[in-house]
Amino acid sequence: MNSHNFTNLQEFIVRYIEFSETDFRAVIPYLQIIRLKKGEVFIAEGEVANRIAFTNKGYLRVFINHDGEEITRDITPLHSFATALPSFITQEPSCEVISAITDCELFILSKQHLELLYDNYPKWERLGRRIIEDMFVDAQLRLNQFITQTAEVRYRYFLKRYPDMMHEVPLKYIADYLGIKLQSLSRLRKNMEWY
Amino acid sequence: MNSHNFTNLQEFIVRYIEFSETDFRAVIPYLQIIRLKKGEVFIAEGEVANRIAFTNKGYLRVFINHDGEEITRDITPLHSFATALPSFITQEPSCEVISAITDCELFILSKQHLELLYDNYPKWERLGRRIIEDMFVDAQLRLNQFITQTAEVRYRYFLKRYPDMMHEVPLKYIADYLGIKLQSLSRLRKNMEWY
DNA sequence: CCAATTATTTAACATTTGTTAAACAGCTTA
DNA sequence: TAAGCTGTTTAACAAATGTTAAATAATTGG
Numbered sequence: 001m002n003s004h005n006f007t008n009l010q011e012f013i014v015r016y017i018e019f020s021e022t023d024f025r026a027v028i029p030y031l032q033i034i035r036l037k038k039g040e041v042f043i044a045e046g047e048v049a050n051r052i053a054f055t056n057k058g059y060l061r062v063f064i065n066h067d068g069e070e071i072t073r074d075i076t077p078l079h080s081f082a083t084a085l086p087s088f089i090t091q092e093p094s095c096e097v098i099s100a101i102t103d104c105e106l107f108i109l110s111k112q113h114l115e116l117l118y119d120n121y122p123k124w125e126r127l128g129r130r131i132i133e134d135m136f137v138d139a140q141l142r143l144n145q146f147i148t149q150t151a152e153v154r155y156r157y158f159l160k161r162y163p164d165m166m167h168e169v170p171l172k173y174i175a176d177y178l179g180i181k182l183q184s185l186s187r188l189r190k191n192m193e194w195y
Numbered sequence: 196m197n198s199h200n201f202t203n204l205q206e207f208i209v210r211y212i213e214f215s216e217t218d219f220r221a222v223i224p225y226l227q228i229i230r231l232k233k234g235e236v237f238i239a240e241g242e243v244a245n246r247i248a249f250t251n252k253g254y255l256r257v258f259i260n261h262d263g264e265e266i267t268r269d270i271t272p273l274h275s276f277a278t279a280l281p282s283f284i285t286q287e288p289s290c291e292v293i294s295a296i297t298d299c300e301l302f303i304l305s306k307q308h309l310e311l312l313y314d315n316y317p318k319w320e321r322l323g324r325r326i327i328e329d330m331f332v333d334a335q336l337r338l339n340q341f342i343t344q345t346a347e348v349r350y351r352y353f354l355k356r357y358p359d360m361m362h363e364v365p366l367k368y369i370a371d372y373l374g375i376k377l378q379s380l381s382r383l384r385k386n387m388e389w390y
Numbered sequence: 391c392c393a394a395t396t397a398t399t400t401a402a403c404a405t406t407t408g409t410t411a412a413a414c415a416g417c418t419t420a
Numbered sequence: 421t422a423a424g425c426t427g428t429t430t431a432a433c434a435a436a437t438g439t440t441a442a443a444t445a446a447t448t449g450g
Contacts (some may be wrong), residue, residue: 066343073339086332122317129324136327137281139334144268146341147374148261150436170397179342184437186399346407365427379407381429 004033008079009054009107016130023123030113036100042082043098049087050111055080058104059165061173062096072176075101075169077162081131102168151180152188199228203274204249204302211325218318225308231295237277238293244282245306250275253299254360256368257291267371270296270364272357276326297363346375347383 006028013019033056036042042060043049053060060082062074073096076082087094088111117124145154155178159166165174175185201223208214228251231237237255238244248255255277257269268291271277282289283306312319340349350373354361360369370380 064339064343071343073335073342085328085335089328089332118321122320125317125320125324126313129320129327132324132327132331133280133284136331136334137284139331139338140268140280142338143334143341144259146338147268147371148259148266172397176342180436181438182398183400183439187401187437190399367427375406376408377428378409378430382407382431385429 004031006031006107008056012054012079013127016134017123017127019123019127023121026117026121026124027109027113030109030117032108032110034106034108036104036106038100038102041097041099042106043084043087043094043096045095045097046093047087048091049084049094049098050091051108052081052083052088052111052114053098054107054109055082056105056107058106059101059168060098060104060106061101061169062098063176064096070097072173075162075165075173075177078164101170101173146179151178151184152192154178155185155188155192199226201226201302203251207249207274208322211329212318212322214318214322218316221312221316221319222304222308225304225312227303227305229301229303231299231301233295233297236292236294237301238279238282238289238291240290240292241288242282243286244279244289244293245286246303247276247278247283247306247309248293249302249304250277251300251302253301254296254363255293255299255301256296256364257293258371259291265292267368270357270360270368270372273359296365296368341374346373346379347387349373350380350383350387 006024010019010024013024036058042053045065055076055078057078059078060076061072062076062082062084063070063072065071074082082098084094084096084098086092087096091111114128118128145157149157155174158174158178171185172182175182178185180188201219205214205219208219231253237248240260250271250273252273254273255271256267257271257277257279258265258267260266269277277293279289279291279293281287282291286306309323313323340352344352350369353369353373366380367377370377373380375383
């Protein structure tokens with residue numbers, strides 16, 4: 001039934017923990033594959049996030065409605081996990097929205113099934129811990145940059161780290177991600193040395 | 196031997212997971228108590244962070260040397276965990292320094308012992324996961340604020356969330372934490388409505 | 391291919407924050 | 421008590437980013 005190609009997911013996982021084929025197979029019956037068109041919503045505002053997505057194809061973004069304006073707080077790299085984590089963790093309605101920047105193919109795992117894995121496979125709980133640790137370190141790095149660097153430096157870092165996004169992700173979202181206005185990013189790009 | 200009062204730590208833990216007295220007791224033989232004087236260093240730059248601290252008394256800060264200047268990236272609230280997490284996770288030398296803002300009493304757990312707990316008590320691994328999840332959500336919230344709010348709003352939020360720090364933590368560190376210069380915070384305070 | 395929409399740029403001006411330098415206030419301790 | 425710290429404030433000017441509004445460019449759907 002589920003003879004899909006999960007190579008990307010498997011490669012993602014083994015960067016965190018040694019996982020046999022058997023360890024991995026535990027998740028397969030629970031994985032659901034969905035496709036989103038550009039602009040479609042994965043987690044809506046006010047909805048309780050009860051599933052997590054692995055981006056097998058395409059880019060998601062996390063945004064917040066702030067004074068009637070959408071502010072993108074995060075962009076999900078290819079081949080990584082995304083959900084509205086505060087809602088996923090607390091099971092309260094999400095104030096974050098997750099939607100597709102490009103057409104996406106997602107592997108979906110429900111919270112219920114994830115907890116089943118956590119309960120029955122300590123290795124999966126360890127994997128979960130390691131992934132979230134890594135996400136936290138990333139978030140810290142980003143905070144460091146907000147505190148110590150100019151928008152231009154943050155932009156350069158973004159380009160270096162996610163070169164593929166340059167072509168797929170509109171500048172508006174990147175500007176939001178950097179914490180500046182689109183017009184400021186545009187100005188900054190104009191004045192930048194492009195070595 | 197270890198007849199210390201661990202109430203604060205226990206109270207911290209049960210906010211995350213149901214823990215019996217027995218579950219908790221597993222950690223006690225591993226806990227070491229240290230006291231730091233104001234200004235003393237817990238994790239030095241270049242050192243591999245191989246232990247984690249629970250702040251039973253006092254405040255720690257995480258800072259980075261940036262162009263020869265100390266920039267405080269984080270302030271550890273009372274009764275919570277702190278370490279140089281990137282180094283703790285990767286076991287590479289830390290570029291972050293952790294030092295005492297005030298006199299501190301810390302409960303120390305080595306990485307080695309923590310992993311022993313993780314290996315032998317799935318409940319402890321679950322606790323670890325839940326704590327880090329929470330830290331991640333906090334970091335996201337702070338990122339949201341950098342992206343959507345002015346420094347004044349961030350300062351108001353800080354005061355509301357950590358009212359006790361106002362009297363214990365110098366403004367320089369708070370300014371850093373907010374991502375602005377001390378002088379800017381001072382100006383902002385002058386112009387603020389203090390309702 | 392055209393019209394409509396979306397994405398990006400530009401520019402003038404406003405606001406916020408940074409920079410530099412100095413003054414001031416409160417402690418500590420010789 | 422005086423001298424030297426550390427922490428905080430002030431002020432003038434500079435730089436970065438925001439705001440508003442419009443023009444231009446690129447993309448999409450009929």
